[in-house]
Amino acid sequence: MRASTHPIRLRLAGVAVLAASLAFVSACGGSDDNGPTPTASGSAGPVDILGPIDKATGAPVKIGVITEGSSPTADHTNDKRVIPAVVKYLNEHKGGIGGRPIEVTVCETLSDLSKAADCGSQMVDDGVAAVLIGTSAVVEAAWKPLNDAKIPVMLYSSGDPTLLASPTTFVLANPTFGFVDLAIQVAKDAGNKKVSAIVVDVPAALHSAQEVAPPLFQKAGIGYELVRVAPGTADMTPQMQQIADNGSDQVFIIGNDAFCISAMNGLGAVGFTGTISGISQCITDATRKSVASTTLKGMVISASAPIGPDSPSMRLFTKVAETYGKDIDLSNQDGMIMFMLIAGLQTATQGITGDITPATITTTIKSMKETELPGGGGINFRCNGKAVTDSQAVCVRGGLSTTLDDKGQPAAYKVLANTPIPD
Template sequence: MPKTMNPTGRWVGRRPRRRAASARLGAAALAAGLLLVGCGGDDGGDDTPTAAGTSDSGLLGPVARATGAPVRIGLISDGKGPVSDLSIEFAVSDATVAYLNERHSGIAGRPIELVTCETLSDPAKGTDCANRMVEENVVAVVAGSSTVLDSMWPPMRDAKLPLMIYSASGAALRDSESTFALTNPFFNLVTFPIQMAKDVGTDKVTVISVDSPNATSVYQVVEPAIEKAGLEFDLIRIAPGTADMTPQLRPLAAGDPGIVEVAGNDAFCISAFNGLRDVGFTGTVIGLSNCISDRTQKAVPGSFLKGMHVPASAPVGTDNPSTRLFEAVATTYGKDIDTSRAAAMSMFTVLAAFQSATSQVSGDVTPQAVISAIKAAPERDLPAGGGLRFRCNGKADPTMPAVCVRGGLLTTLDDKGHPTEYKPVGVTPIED
């Protein structure tokens, strides 16, 4: 069977590989990782790393190992593509699955086994990965976020294969059958900028967005929502990889753009922030959480970042119960994982939330059994969610039944570009 492998050794848009349900620490983990680059898995032996006797054992909870035949879960990631580098999702997913298998009895008491595929932000590969998940007979698929969701989602929808994704947009959010999203895009893109505009006394919102179909399609819904609130809306699309944005941003300094929100990965946001500085813009700038990373803090002066309000998808960068748990998992079950990245913590959240929402599955673990369990699960704390809660019964936002969360997190940056404190905002009980 023909296969396609990228230079990192991950299957790309063709044959997914099964990732072992657990891994050893230290040199043994590295050796095992190299051996498992292909399609095969391990023999299910008891090789799970343990934190017993370490300072993290209290955070990780008691040992409750999964046993028996593995439950195969698909994981689709953009990996390292032209728009962003999300290859960290693979390392985080391995560590998280090892933690869930050792401390939370996997799914239905059986170990989770991952089957992964990398899209490289290519729509065709996104479709191919989704079709492969159907062929591989996984019982569900998880994803952090994807620039090619519009192409990878339809095959899973048609096959009634459940998808739990951290952040989604477009038609997938209107799916009431088998799609479950753990963030509400309207909080970041509508609720927050509207509130900020009112706070500073302006009647306009301008968004600087990376120009990719998945990123900009959501604004077809965002624009009328913001205009309904009595505000003018303007969208500036800039191609990914644009280093000098001053030609596109110079009119903002001379005009009245109101609130300026920057939406993209950290590389895109660095260029946007520095472009706004270069053209002399002095108005209110807000950035989405993916904008802020250690690279941003090094590349953009703290004087520009200080006081910036950021709607956050994950409470990274501060010492709180969520970050302490994630760091304990990453250091105990993983190796060299950058826990400061929102994408890393989001991947942990979506896998841990999937396991939590399916904890009552019993008998045969099928896609329909998984869907039923997720929809029937009561409201629970979102793992590493900083105080957010989730319930996937379609009522968190009736206009987007795939959404499982109400509200979001807010933080303010200090003079080094670091978040200060995360506060959950708009969190109300999700009714029966």
């Protein structure tokens, strides 16, 4: 199956940080005009991209996987279909972990804090060697009992300072990229001198905009101004006039689709002609229907995984899903994030020998050399604690961005600010 051309569901790096406050559930969902959502049918074809056969043998390595499942706020059942497909691929072509087959135990949180904590405790009781936590709004609740037990945890993203400081936790997304670093990089690339951040006035969104962003923009030599707008503001023309008057040549929008629609239409009303960038939650069907294509074209947004346009990552994910899975939705970005986590753990533990325990897995991951993150669209990772200052759990610098075409769809993905991680 070729890479999907169906409209894509993009998620922001760090979406779990905002999920509860902004109700960001599924962003960048497209219309049905391009046909049905593609799925992996289970049919096997050429498997060259999967690599040579390297079957795992011996006693299994028990790995826990915590996922959201289906809840009132999000449906992550696709993740559960991805998990066994990726495990079969790794056990057949990558020698599992340390040459031994990976065996997974899955627990669903249902977006419930108490259930998430129970999942973490269950994994401790089950004696797993490591745990992966998929996209979730209750990451920290599941993580705490695992951290207390010193079980290594690999997850996609979190903004929790305690989690990011953990020596047994490994995070595959830079927590500031989608909110701050992308805006700075876009400004540098375009030669822009001042950025106004248009931010929905809720605590989860304001933390990065108020506390994290200002010193980083100052260090980059780029002007910065925060424009706070109350949720539900339909006409933002007065606030956008403020931006037109303050000399900004770029805006970065943080909010859900309704918020971003009002902001972009307000910018159009005041004649703003600068660069528009924002988080991926800005772009949904509603945005495409409500905002002029001339405004959407060229907009730069963050992305978590390179779903959609053809790329080596998309081809591998598709082939794994086709060969080892069934009914996997290839347009769902959370599915590729799950692929990234499972394959990322296997990659980070290559070369492990002897007893495979939480302690030896942690040591092996910390000593890994910098290498490409499977499913990461060309992003490299290294988990030696030196990717981001004061956040030793983070394994990645920079992230992915995409520029929208005139239909509001991602045209291609680009790796930004993924500089080498020092020894």
